[in-house]
Amino acid sequence: MWRGSRRFAPLLGLLVLVALLAGCAASAVQGTKYTAFKDSTAALAQDTRASYEGVQNLWEDLNAECLITPSKRANYQGILSGGVPCDMINGTLVPVENPESQLLGVRLQALDALARYAAMLNILATTDYAAGVDASTAKLSASLGNLQTALTSAVPAAAELKPATSAFSAVVAAVAQKYVEGKRKEALRTALTDTQKDIKTLSEKLILDNGNVAILAQGYSGKYVTMAEEQRPPDPEKRIAYDAKILQKYKGGRTLVKALAALQDAVARLPKAHAELLKSLDEPGTPMVELEAYVIATEQATAIVKQFKSL
Amino acid sequence: MSQSLANQLMVLATSLSAIASDPDCQEQARASELADQCRSYAIKKALKDLKEGEQGYATITASLNAATAAADQANQALTDVAHKLAAVAAALNLAAQLIAVIGGVLG
Numbered sequence: 001m002w003r004g005s006r007r008f009a010p011l012l013g014l015l016v017l018v019a020l021l022a023g024c025a026a027s028a029v030q031g032t033k034y035t036a037f038k039d040s041t042a043a044l045a046q047d048t049r050a051s052y053e054g055v056q057n058l059w060e061d062l063n064a065e066c067l068i069t070p071s072k073r074a075n076y077q078g079i080l081s082g083g084v085p086c087d088m089i090n091g092t093l094v095p096v097e098n099p100e101s102q103l104l105g106v107r108l109q110a111l112d113a114l115a116r117y118a119a120m121l122n123i124l125a126t127t128d129y130a131a132g133v134d135a136s137t138a139k140l141s142a143s144l145g146n147l148q149t150a151l152t153s154a155v156p157a158a159a160e161l162k163p164a165t166s167a168f169s170a171v172v173a174a175v176a177q178k179y180v181e182g183k184r185k186e187a188l189r190t191a192l193t194d195t196q197k198d199i200k201t202l203s204e205k206l207i208l209d210n211g212n213v214a215i216l217a218q219g220y221s222g223k224y225v226t227m228a229e230e231q232r233p234p235d236p237e238k239r240i241a242y243d244a245k246i247l248q249k250y251k252g253g254r255t256l257v258k259a260l261a262a263l264q265d266a267v268a269r270l271p272k273a274h275a276e277l278l279k280s281l282d283e284p285g286t287p288m289v290e291l292e293a294y295v296i297a298t299e300q301a302t303a304i305v306k307q308f309k310s311l
Numbered sequence: 312m313s314q315s316l317a318n319q320l321m322v323l324a325t326s327l328s329a330i331a332s333d334p335d336c337q338e339q340a341r342a343s344e345l346a347d348q349c350r351s352y353a354i355k356k357a358l359k360d361l362k363e364g365e366q367g368y369a370t371i372t373a374s375l376n377a378a379t380a381a382a383d384q385a386n387q388a389l390t391d392v393a394h395k396l397a398a399v400a401a402a403l404n405l406a407a408q409l410i411a412v413i414g415g416v417l418g
Contacts, residue, residue, distance in 0.1 A: 087351050096351070097358050104361075106368040113375035120382040127386065132393030140396055143403035150410035176396060180389050187385030191378045198374045201367065208315075209364050215317045215357035219350040222324060226347050 033288050034118075034125035037277060040298040041118035044266055045111035047298075047305040048210075051263060052104045054256045054308060055213055058220040059098040061249060062086070062227070066096075069227050086227065096223065099216060107209055110202055117195065121277075124187055129180040137173035144168065185281055192278040200271040207264050214260040221253025248311060255308040262301035269294040317356035324349035 063079065066072045066086030072093065078084035083095025228246045233239045273294035280286040314322070327346035331339050 088348070089351055097354060099358060099361060103358075103365065106365055106372075110368045110372045110375070113372045113379070117375045117379045117382070120379045120386070124382050124386050124389075127389070129389045129392065132390065133396060136393045136396030136400060139400035140403065143400040143407065146407035147403050147410065150407040150414065153411065153414050172396065176392055180392055183385065183389055187382060187389075190385075191382045194381075195375060195378045198371045202371050205364055205367060205371075209361055211315065212317060212357040212360050212364075215315075215321050215353050218321050219324075219354040219357070222328070222350050223347060226343065 033277060033280065033291055034122040036291060036295050037273060038115075038118040038122040040266075040273075040295045041270075042115045043298045043302050044263065044270070045108070045115040047259070047301050048111055048206075048263055049108055050305050050309065051210075051256060051259050052099075052108065052213060054252070054259075055099065055217050055220070056104075058217060058224070058249075058253055058256070059096065062096060062220050062224045065224055065227050069230055071230060072227070087223070096220070099213070104213070107206065111206075114199070114202065117191075121188065121191060124184060124191070129184065130177050133173060133176040133180060137176065140172060189278065189281055192274065192281070196271070196275060196278065199274050203267050203270045206267045210260045210264045210267070214257045214264075217253050217256040217260065221250055221256075224253070225250050252308060252311045255304065255311060259301060259304040259308050262297070262304050266294065266297035266301045269297050315356075315360065317353045317360060320349045320353035320356065324353060 063084040063086070066084040067074050067076070067078070069086065072084075072086040074084045074086055074093075078095060081095075083098065085093040085095050087094050087096045225246060228242075228249075231242075233242050269290065272290035276286065276288055276290040280288065324346045327342045327349060330336055331342035331346055333339070336342060
């Protein structure tokens with residue numbers, strides 16, 4: 001008779017108990033909130049990009065209008081040199097300044113990085129690592145069974161190993177599951193803690209910057225309308241179509257300003273939603289009020305951006 | 312929060328546009344011209360503020376990228392746990408085969 005298995009039996013039993021208790025205490029991370037955070041953050045980055053592109057387009061439209069406005073005496077060389085001279089500053093015609101793509105690009109790069117970060121958090125929070133562990137433990141259990149059968153045919157006394165091998169697999173499964181849950185929480189905690197300050201700074205900077213981009217949108221569309229007035233057809237028939245075209249552009253500018261204000265609101269809610277994810281790691285029952293507000297705010301911004309795109 | 316200068320200029324431009332649109336106003340043309348100038352300066356100031364605000368974004372982007380890389384690493388490590396268990400299972404299977412062969416040889 002193989003006495004070893006009997007000697008270790010109490011220890012094995014204790015291990016199983018500890019592992020099972022640990023498994024019960026480990027709270028699985030609720031993934032849906034991370035998915036909501038990821039989706040809203042991706043939408044925030046995408047809508048901000050669309051709005052910035054909208055402002056660039058307004059500037060292009062303004063330049064095009066400048067070319068056909070007689071008093072501006074502009075020519076095509078202006079397009080080639082980066083701006084048609086149509087702005088009177090101190091008695092001189094100069095091009096209307098625009099936010100070169102690089103200037104807005106740094107903001108978009110930061111938002112893209114934020115979206116990638118949110119996507120990675122979601123992968124960490126929602127991947128079913130335990131399923132992989134379970135499958136591997138099943139293989140381990142089968143292998144131990146094979147080993148035990150092989151040993152039994154070579155050494156008959158090894159038959160007594162059977163209960164030990166099955167208990168061992170259970171312990172491995174429980175410990176591994178506890179390990180992955182612990183490591184998952186630890187990784188999420190590290191990421192959420194390390195980035196909170198930067199996310200707050202990013203939010204504060206974007207609130208200010210989106211306000212300035214909205215000024216550009218307002219300025220460009222206002223100038224466009226003022227310039228268009230000069231060429232308004234005197235014939236009431238022709239005027240209807242002309243006014244409709246100009247008002248459409250003006251409406252686009254106004255909707256863009258609204259979209260940027262909605263994006264300001266969404267980005268203002270970002271740090272609190274992020275902090276709430278960290279809080280909910282230790283308090284899984286935490287009502288996700290801030291996250292919900294963030295999701296709603298990004299949805300509202302998306303709706304306005306969609307409206308702008310349809311114009 | 313107090314309004315920025317660019318914002319105040321834009322508000323002024325809107326007020327001047329309202330004056331310019333009043334048909335009874337004697338100075339319609341002047342009001343329109345001033346409104347346009349206010350817009351020009353508001354654009355100038357907004358762009359200046361945007362340029363000044365550029366600093367800091369690169370640091371934030373780098374920090375977020377680093378956090379993403381670290382989270383990715385943790386994800387790989389967690390996936391590896393299952394892989395390592397599977398490797399142990401494969402090793403045990405090999406051992407079982409060896410024992411069966413040895414058992415057969417030893418009879």
